[in-house]
Amino acid sequence: MPLIYLYASRLLLRAPNSLVDGMAVDVGLWLLIALSLPFLFAILAPILGRLGPRVPGWVGLGAGVASFLILLVLWGAEGEVRVDLPWIPSAGIAFALRLNPLSLLFGLIATGMGALIFGYSASYMARERVAGPFYLYMGLFMGAMLGLILAGDLILLFLFWELTTLSSFLLIGLEKGEKRSTDAALKALLLTGLGGIALLLAFLALASVVGSFDLELVLGAGDQVVASGLYVPILLLFVVAVLAKSAQFPFHIWLPDAMVAPTPVSAYLHSAAMVKAGIFLLALFLPVLVSDLWILVLLPLGIGTMILGGLQAIRATDLKRILAYSTISQLGLLASSFALATVLGQGAGLLHTLNHAVMKGALFLVAGAVIYATGMNDIRELGGLRRAMPLTAIACGLAALSLAGVPPLGGFLSKEAFFEATWESGLLWAPILGVIGGGLTFAYAWNFFSRLFLGPRRGGVVVEPKALAIPALILGALALTLGIFPGLVTGLISGALSPGEVFAPSLLQWNVPAAIMSLLSAFLGLLLIWRYADTRALLQRIARGLRRVTPNRAYGAFVGGVQGAGQRMALATQNGSLRRYSLVLFIAVGAALLLPLIPLQGAPLLIDTVVTLPGPASLRTVALAIVLVAMIVFAVLAAVLRTTLHAVLSLSGMGFLLAMAFMLLNAPDLAMTQVLVELVLLVIFLIVIYKLPLRAIKPSPRRRASDLLLALGILIGITAVVNPSLATFDSSVAEFYLGPDLVNETGGTNVVNVIITDFRGFDTLGEISVIALAALALYTLFRRRRRG
Amino acid sequence: MVSVVARVVTTTVLYVGILFSISLLLAGHNSPGGGFIAGAMTASAFTLLYVVFGREYVETRFRIRFRSISALGLAIAVFFLLLPLAFGLPLLSSLIWTIQLPLLGEVKLVSAVGFDVGIYLAVVGAILTIVRRSAGGESLG
Numbered sequence: 001m002p003l004i005y006l007y008a009s010r011l012l013l014r015a016p017n018s019l020v021d022g023m024a025v026d027v028g029l030w031l032l033i034a035l036s037l038p039f040l041f042a043i044l045a046p047i048l049g050r051l052g053p054r055v056p057g058w059v060g061l062g063a064g065v066a067s068f069l070i071l072l073v074l075w076g077a078e079g080e081v082r083v084d085l086p087w088i089p090s091a092g093i094a095f096a097l098r099l100n101p102l103s104l105l106f107g108l109i110a111t112g113m114g115a116l117i118f119g120y121s122a123s124y125m126a127r128e129r130v131a132g133p134f135y136l137y138m139g140l141f142m143g144a145m146l147g148l149i150l151a152g153d154l155i156l157l158f159l160f161w162e163l164t165t166l167s168s169f170l171l172i173g174l175e176k177g178e179k180r181s182t183d184a185a186l187k188a189l190l191l192t193g194l195g196g197i198a199l200l201l202a203f204l205a206l207a208s209v210v211g212s213f214d215l216e217l218v219l220g221a222g223d224q225v226v227a228s229g230l231y232v233p234i235l236l237l238f239v240v241a242v243l244a245k246s247a248q249f250p251f252h253i254w255l256p257d258a259m260v261a262p263t264p265v266s267a268y269l270h271s272a273a274m275v276k277a278g279i280f281l282l283a284l285f286l287p288v289l290v291s292d293l294w295i296l297v298l299l300p301l302g303i304g305t306m307i308l309g310g311l312q313a314i315r316a317t318d319l320k321r322i323l324a325y326s327t328i329s330q331l332g333l334l335a336s337s338f339a340l341a342t343v344l345g346q347g348a349g350l351l352h353t354l355n356h357a358v359m360k361g362a363l364f365l366v367a368g369a370v371i372y373a374t375g376m377n378d379i380r381e382l383g384g385l386r387r388a389m390p391l392t393a394i395a396c397g398l399a400a401l402s403l404a405g406v407p408p409l410g411g412f413l414s415k416e417a418f419f420e421a422t423w424e425s426g427l428l429w430a431p432i433l434g435v436i437g438g439g440l441t442f443a444y445a446w447n448f449f450s451r452l453f454l455g456p457r458r459g460g461v462v463v464e465p466k467a468l469a470i471p472a473l474i475l476g477a478l479a480l481t482l483g484i485f486p487g488l489v490t491g492l493i494s495g496a497l498s499p500g501e502v503f504a505p506s507l508l509q510w511n512v513p514a515a516i517m518s519l520l521s522a523f524l525g526l527l528l529i530w531r532y533a534d535t536r537a538l539l540q541r542i543a544r545g546l547r548r549v550t551p552n553r554a555y556g557a558f559v560g561g562v563q564g565a566g567q568r569m570a571l572a573t574q575n576g577s578l579r580r581y582s583l584v585l586f587i588a589v590g591a592a593l594l595l596p597l598i599p600l601q602g603a604p605l606l607i608d609t610v611v612t613l614p615g616p617a618s619l620r621t622v623a624l625a626i627v628l629v630a631m632i633v634f635a636v637l638a639a640v641l642r643t644t645l646h647a648v649l650s651l652s653g654m655g656f657l658l659a660m661a662f663m664l665l666n667a668p669d670l671a672m673t674q675v676l677v678e679l680v681l682l683v684i685f686l687i688v689i690y691k692l693p694l695r696a697i698k699p700s701p702r703r704r705a706s707d708l709l710l711a712l713g714i715l716i717g718i719t720a721v722v723n724p725s726l727a728t729f730d731s732s733v734a735e736f737y738l739g740p741d742l743v744n745e746t747g748g749t750n751v752v753n754v755i756i757t758d759f760r761g762f763d764t765l766g767e768i769s770v771i772a773l774a775a776l777a778l779y780t781l782f783r784r785r786r787r788g
Numbered sequence: 789m790v791s792v793v794a795r796v797v798t799t800t801v802l803y804v805g806i807l808f809s810i811s812l813l814l815a816g817h818n819s820p821g822g823g824f825i826a827g828a829m830t831a832s833a834f835t836l837l838y839v840v841f842g843r844e845y846v847e848t849r850f851r852i853r854f855r856s857i858s859a860l861g862l863a864i865a866v867f868f869l870l871l872p873l874a875f876g877l878p879l880l881s882s883l884i885w886t887i888q889l890p891l892l893g894e895v896k897l898v899s900a901v902g903f904d905v906g907i908y909l910a911v912v913g914a915i916l917t918i919v920r921r922s923a924g925g926e927s928l929g
Contacts, residue, residue, distance in 0.1 A: 028912050069841070074890060079826050172857060341888070383925055427850040553860070669819040669820050669821070669825065671820065672812075672820065672821075672825050672829075673824060673825050673828060676825065676828035676829055676831075676832050677828055679832045679835070680828065680831055680835055680915055680919070683832075683835050683839060683919065684918065684919060684922055685921070687922045687923050688922055748817035748818055748898060748900065748906040749817070749818045749819075750818050750819055750820065750821070750822070752820075752822070753816045753817050753822040753904070754817065754900070755823065755908070756822060756823070756824065756907075757817070757901075757902075757903045758882055758900050761900075761903060762869075763868060764865075764903075764907060765865055765866070765869060768861065768862060768865060768907050768910040768911065768914075769862060769910075771858075771910060771911060771914040772855075772859065772861070772862055772910050772913065772914050774914065774918075775854075775855060775858055775913065775914035775915075775917040775918050776858075776917070778917070778918050778921055778922070779855055779917055779921050782921045782922070
């Protein structure tokens with residue numbers, strides 16, 4: 001919002017005439033509005049929730065649709081749109097947004113899916129306790145996702161990227177009390193956060209090679225980047241970021257656990273939008289980073305994840321976990337498409353991104369509707385819901401067939417294009433593994449649908465929640481539309497490819513190798529469906545056998561190790577012994593005092609300066625000498641006396657003597673403060689002593705010796721620090737404070753007080769804050785102790 | 789039991805001490821004194837009161853939440869720290885007003901004295917919170 005304001009005011013300043021003519025509302029302003037709407041919704045969501053449980057959902061739907069339409073109309077009317085606002089010009093960082101075919105495609109997915117899911121949430125979340133924060137974080141996520149897609153500056157992109165991670169963390173951990181939920185949130189945060197750090201490093205390295213954070217300059221500098229010595233680290237860091245965000249092996253383990261979040265979160269963040277951020281990055285940076293190494297690193301991981309995810313999806317029985325593993329598998333397919341780095345691969349990847357968002361979104365909404373209606377989430381206990389939930393069944397059928405890659409649905413076209421791209425790659429293993437992955441997808445997609453809706457009826461009597469079925473049905477219909485009329489989006493996808501390239505798959509054009517691969521994968525899928533239960537049992541046996549070597553195991557060992565180390569550290573340092581604490585403090589003080597002396601080789605440790613007392617040898621000097629000697633006596637007494645009370649009294653006597661010394665040295669302010677502080681301290685000491693054993697514990701001779709050594713060290717340190725400052729007393733400091741303008745500028749004549757309240761006012765504020773905080777800390781400490 | 793003499797002396801000392809501390813506070817800018825000293829003075833007067841009369845006696849007569857006093861002091865200090873901004877001057881500049889009062893004649897008001905009042909309250913509140921809490925007070929603090 002402030003940005004809109006800033007932008008509008010800049011426009012007013014820059015072009016007053018055109019505004020008067022009623023002509024120019026700068027198009028960039030509209031882009032900012034589209035980006036701001038989700039954030040605005042997020043801010044308002046908690047207030048909207050008070051108007052009614054469904055209101056935030058409907059308003060969120062409105063915000064999503066508005067953003068969607070603004071992007072669409074803006075593209076139709078203006079084509080590419082740019083916004084450039086100075087942000088941190090001194091560091092070369094700008095608030096830059098870019099609307100181009102690639103960002104439009106992903107932006108439409110983010111806003112369109114977001115809008116639908118907000119509509120779905122209006123009913124789904126109405127009876128949830130966590131609805132308030134849910135809408136806040138969802139709005140935040142939608143804005144962050146859109147910002148990440150539109151960003152035209154590396155730093156801006158990174159910030160939005162992190163914001164998606166953060167909102168995902170908050171959404172997974174919505175149920176704060178549940179350990180399952182917080183563990184899953186932590187896992188997602190740690191793994192995707194690791195990716196975020198890798199991304200930042202990659203971006204900084206990229207910017208250092210290219211010399212700018214401007215995305216367009218970076219994207220245009222492919223040759224320079226690949227030729228530079230930093231290319232390999234950049235690529236590897238970038239790949240880690242993508243794999244972590246898009247849940248690829250071995251970082252995929254956070255996604256299945258993230259399914260503890262409410263279904264709308266899974267449908268939106270963990271299938272349609274956030275996990276596509278990594279894919280978006282692949283599509284965006286392909287022109288810069290592509291090389292043989294790109295294919296070598298990404299393709300095996302992508303295809304491997306595709307197969308692994310497929311096997312896990314067959315093994316899983318929880319509705320949402322099936323879909324989570326399926327998402328991992330499909331993201332593997334997407335990563336492999338971009339890994340191939342051909343026009344066909346990129347086109348297939350972009351089209352499949354859209355198709356997957358639609359069909360997986362639909363399947364999640366179906367799963368949510370089934371869970372909502374039946375209260376069950378184990379696929380083995382459900383079945384035959386087609387009569388009870390007809391609309392949901394149709395939506396599920398369309399989406400599942402699209403996922404399985406059956407014509408004439410959208411998933412068929414993108415999967416065919418992917419098969420063709422693997423065939424073109426010339427690698428033998430890529431099409432083979434691709435077919436296997438396709439077969440697995442075919443099997444679990446069909447099983448998901450047939451098990452839930454066909455066959456004999458299982459599970460209790462249910463009523464179909466229409467408000468949940470309709471959004472799913474819309475997506476199901478969209479999956480069909482995209483299959484029959486791919487031309488709706490292929491123009492946009494072609495625009496996102498290299499200039500002049502065209503990607504136009506159609507149901508009417510057949511590519512022989514791809515068709516054969518399709519048939520083979522369908523055959524494999526049917527084979528698996530025939531022996532589905534056996535396959536699942538076999539996979540479960542294998543998984544049990546491998547349970548010691550999974551990434552989850554490594555993650556658990558890592559987290560457990562860190563926690564264990566932290567615990568050991570706490571036990572070692574916070575053992576409750578006051579003596580140990582003060583020992584550590586004094587050793588630190590002694591070290592801080594003595595260490596600076598070491599480099600001063602040749603300089604005398606104890607400067608042989610005679611500190612001259614003010615004035616001639618007089619009664620005052622004699623008195624001062626007596627006071628100082630008496631202080632030494634009291635100090636020795638405090639160390640020697642065995643009774644705590646006596647020791648405290650000697651210390652206190654030393655303090656009063658110090659006040660006397662101040663008095664004799666012409667420092668009345670110091671003397672007065674010293675007396676009062678000593679008085680209060682004595683009272684507090686006596687109060688505390690009242691509760692302590694009267695006799696001090698008799699320390700061992702060895703301990704006394706070490707204490708003496710420590711005290712001597714501190715003594716030498718303090719003497720060494722104070723003495724030189726006395727020897728080289730700089731009178732210009734005093735002259736500065738006592739200058740002729742003291743009264744005129746500060747209105748005071750007591751220089752001590754003027755220094756405290758005026759010259760060093762900030763220091764004083766800090767000091768009184770510390771005093772107040774110490775009092776507060778003590779207050780809470782005592783209260784805790786009394787309660788506990 | 790505490791002697792009668794101690795009681796009588798303490799009651800007197802309390803009022804004299806507080807009055808003296810206020811004079812220290814206000815005079816501090818020009819002669820020995822200031823927020824820190826005045827705060828310590830008031831706090832020790834109250835501490836004496838606690839020692840001589842006991843907690844219950846004091847608390848039925850002074851229902852003061854000392855930690856709130858401390859917070860109030862901080863707030864006042866920050867206010868006078870920021871006040872010069874309102875006059876377009878840098879933070880912590882000294883604002884000096886000279887006004888004429890009947891009987892007293894010309895009086896100079898310095899914003900630093902306001903800052904000192906903040907210090908005074910923060911110190912009083914903090915010391916008495918600590919004293920009360922270590923003495924095991926339940927209700928206030």
